Amino acid sequence: MDIAELSDSILKADRRALARAITLVESARADHRQQADALLSSLARSGRQSLRIGLSGTPGVGKSTFIESFGMMLIGQGLRVAVLAVDPSSARSGGSILGDKTRMERLSRERSAFIRPSPSQTHLGGVARRTRDAVALCEAAGFDVVLIETVGVGQSETVVSELSDLFLLLLAPAGGDELQGVKRGIMEMADIILVNKADGDLKPAATRTCADYAGALRLLRKRPQDPEGFPKALTVSALQEAGLVQVWAEITALAEWRRGSCHWERNRASQAQYWFAEEVRQALLARLDTPWAKARMAELSSAVAEGRVPPQVAARDLLAGLGQ
Secondary structure (H helix, E strand, O other), X not given: OOHHHHHHHHHOXXXXXXXXXXXXXXXXXXXXXXXXXXXXXXXXXXXXXXXXXXXXXXXXXXXXXXXHHHHHHHHHOOOOEEEEEEXXXXXXXXXXXXXXXHHOHHHHOOOOEEEEEEEXXXXXXXXXXXXXXXXXXXXXXXXXXXXXXXXXXXXXXXXXXXXXXXXXXXXXXXXXXXXXXXXXXXXXXXXXEEEOOOOHHHHHHHHHHHHHHHHHHHHOOXXXXXXXXXXXXXXXXXXXXXXXXXXXXXXXXXXXXXXXXXXXXXXXXXXXXXXXXXXXXXXXXXXXHOHHHHHHHHHHHHHHHOOOOOHHHHHHHHHHHHOO
């Protein structure tokens, strides 16, 4: 693969080249990793930046419908939109359905849009391991907004905050007890909470739920990266495309405030450090996949099971061998 040619095509906003590049960075093959590193290093010099928006929410809340309606609105304003959707992988087969393109039929036909579903594989936190690389590729391709949709499995999906400039949490209208289902961890990460399906018979419930979440947000400590009034809760109807203009106005207001302060650069620098540490952790884990490590681990595992060696002693023995 000619990396220089691929890089040039991406900078010219070639969507087919972008898809090939994401396939390359997601590959675990050693030769592909070297090519991917060269490609990312080349594109980093472009200096292009997109507005990265993370989006999480439980299954059935309408994330795909919201993204399609929201994306179509942004395209109508002359913006280019990339969607990186992470689908859960099977614990048995490792496969994923990757059905986001079929759920966003209108958006997938737009020339100003790019939709890429990726399997989460074994990576925790609601995103795929190489999602950050895919974001960098979309930025280099000149997309104005990159939407990062997480798996949607609950409160552990806070890693997306290490990928995005803003984090949206999409929730459904619910009774008062349902507020307990959204734990503090993910709420503290959210910049804007959107109560979806605020239409028809559900509109009154959505309004009440929005008020409940707004009250809960006021109880959380104010964050230094937030201007007055943030984080906040809003109601939307992705189906009827209601409230989307207000959501975008709030997003742009928050993004502009952060750009005008030191928090924007500080946040991106902190994210780069986080992913550096994550790459180191993953590289160390990869050293356990060698024939020697597997054999030694099996040997020590038997010793632990038979009670001949304590688990912590066996672990130190294995790690000491890796360091030789």
